[in-house]
Amino acid sequence: MTIVLGAIADDFTGATDLANNLVRGGMRCVQVIGVPNTLPNLSQVDAVVVALKSRSCPVDEAVTDSLAALEWLQEQGARQIFFKYCSTFDSTDKGNIGPVADALLERLGASQTVMVPAFPINGRTVYQGHLFVGDRLLNDSGMQNHPLTPMNDADLVRVLSRQTPHAVGLANRATLAQGAEATRQRLATLAADGVRHVICDTVEESDLDVLAEATVTQALVTGGSGLGQALPAQYRKQGWLADIAEPGRLQPASGSTMVLSGSCSRATLAQVDDFLARHPGAGFALDPLALAKDDKQWEQALAFAFEHLEQEAPMLIYASADPEKVKAAQAELGVEKAGFLVEEALSQLAVTLVTEGVGRLLVAGGETSGAVVSALGIKAMRIGEQIDPGVPWTQATLGQREAPLSLALKSGNFGGVDFFTRAFEVLP
Ligand SMILES: Nc1ncnc2c1ncn2[C@@H]1O[C@H](COP(=O)(O)OP(=O)(O)O)[C@@H](O)[C@H]1O
Numbered sequence: 001m002t003i004v005l006g007a008i009a010d011d012f013t014g015a016t017d018l019a020n021n022l023v024r025g026g027m028r029c030v031q032v033i034g035v036p037n038t039l040p041n042l043s044q045v046d047a048v049v050v051a052l053k054s055r056s057c058p059v060d061e062a063v064t065d066s067l068a069a070l071e072w073l074q075e076q077g078a079r080q081i082f083f084k085y086c087s088t089f090d091s092t093d094k095g096n097i098g099p100v101a102d103a104l105l106e107r108l109g110a111s112q113t114v115m116v117p118a119f120p121i122n123g124r125t126v127y128q129g130h131l132f133v134g135d136r137l138l139n140d141s142g143m144q145n146h147p148l149t150p151m152n153d154a155d156l157v158r159v160l161s162r163q164t165p166h167a168v169g170l171a172n173r174a175t176l177a178q179g180a181e182a183t184r185q186r187l188a189t190l191a192a193d194g195v196r197h198v199i200c201d202t203v204e205e206s207d208l209d210v211l212a213e214a215t216v217t218q219a220l221v222t223g224g225s226g227l228g229q230a231l232p233a234q235y236r237k238q239g240w241l242a243d244i245a246e247p248g249r250l251q252p253a254s255g256s257t258m259v260l261s262g263s264c265s266r267a268t269l270a271q272v273d274d275f276l277a278r279h280p281g282a283g284f285a286l287d288p289l290a291l292a293k294d295d296k297q298w299e300q301a302l303a304f305a306f307e308h309l310e311q312e313a314p315m316l317i318y319a320s321a322d323p324e325k326v327k328a329a330q331a332e333l334g335v336e337k338a339g340f341l342v343e344e345a346l347s348q349l350a351v352t353l354v355t356e357g358v359g360r361l362l363v364a365g366g367e368t369s370g371a372v373v374s375a376l377g378i379k380a381m382r383i384g385e386q387i388d389p390g391v392p393w394t395q396a397t398l399g400q401r402e403a404p405l406s407l408a409l410k411s412g413n414f415g416g417v418d419f420f421t422r423a424f425e426v427l428p
């Protein structure tokens with residue numbers, strides 16, 4: 001059995017976001033954590049997303065890991081490769097979007113790829129090559145303050161030109177409005193001029209359909225998850241993909257529920273408040289300063305969790321805090337140590353409580369999700385139905401549990417305000 005699409009994602013929650021949109025487009029999808037050592041069961045799988053941690057690591061490491069993922073996906077017969085990065089184009093002048101895209105193109109023997117970061121349903125659009133988050137330009141959206149990849153320029157042609165020695169061009173909305181054939185011609189003209197990377201405008205969902213039709217036979221496409229929702233229809237037109245009745249069907253969920261949150265993004269903070277208001281007494285706050293002192297707070301959190309587990313009551317354990325508190329902890333401990341202490345505490349809680357009966361687990365935060373998934377030893381996740389745009393339920397098989405673990409990984413900025421409650425209500 002060979003797969004249709006092979007994707008390489010630069011972080012874990014981003015991978016799940018893309019996988020979610022592929023399922024919505026009608027593909028059966030598995031997300032693997034890193035390049036697998038042993039072959040997962042790929043029967044009845046149309047797309048595989050390899051989740052890497054290559055967004056903020058050194059360029060050489062990102063390139064090496066991405067090429068290893070490419071090689072593995074080619075071995076699985078992937079007809080098209082998708083390089084997934086953030087819808088806010090998170091990167092620096094050094095990379096890693098440009099260098100990884102260049103390396104993938106070179107290895108594939110291809111001369112051009114499109115860059116489609118947009119995700120209109122979540123407010124990310126591109127016009128005349130400029131990226132907007134809602135009604136703000138990227139550099140005025142809050143992303144200019146990102147600790148690792150501050151985005152100070154919304155002009156993606158300019159941003160990408162600093163990351164690659166190759167020419168970067170634009171396929172703008174006026175071209176897209178003329179349809180797929182005109183877009184294909186524009187790409188061909190740019191290719192003839194030696195343009196290797198083409199930033200693509202996207203104002204509405206329908207622009208993604210045009211882009212998918214224009215690029216379905218290209219060896220490599222790159223972007224956010226939006227394009228992933230439009231590609232499956234084109235694969236069907238090519239005769240590569242059958243009509244699948246329930247591509248996101250998972251086994252019935254079982255076990256107790258738990259939310260772990262290490263995200264301090266605005267959306268998550270509102271979700272924490274909403275959960276605490278709905279479920280008085282169901283939250284336990286972790287503080288990196290207390291965690292740094294001794295094991296007392298971790299033990300209290302564990303006792304709190306066991307009590308709720310016994311009562312089969314909803315629970316949230318969170319380090320999520322407002323910017324002042326985060327800054328204070330970081331000033332005393334350092335950014336890395338504060339983050340590490342929180343990630344370690346939440347990961348160890350996950351490992352202990354999954355063994356004790358938690359079977360429905362929601363994790364908020366990209367880095368936090370990476371830490372929890374790694375600590376649980378998860379190697380592959382089957383992708384289920386969407387909870388909110390960009391976040392699906394997934395299922396993973398684990399040694400510690402007979403039944404699969406239902407797991408949702410929420411990127412910090414995603415999800416409605418009642419996400420921590422509603423997620424469990426929509427889980428079959
Ligand atoms: N109270 C806190 N003080 C300092 N750092 C924290 C605190 N709570 C969480 N963190 C750290 O902040 C980071 C949040 O990143 P992440 O999990 O990727 O969330 P998001 O997706 O919202 O960016 C993690 O490394 C986490 O451990």
Ligand SMILES: O=C(O)[C@@H](O)C(=O)COP(=O)(O)O
Pocket residue numbers: 011013014015017018085086087088119224225365366367390410411412413
């Ligand atoms: O494309 C997106 O916006 C997301 O899929 C994504 O990559 C989010 O990253 P984090 O906010 O770091 O989780």
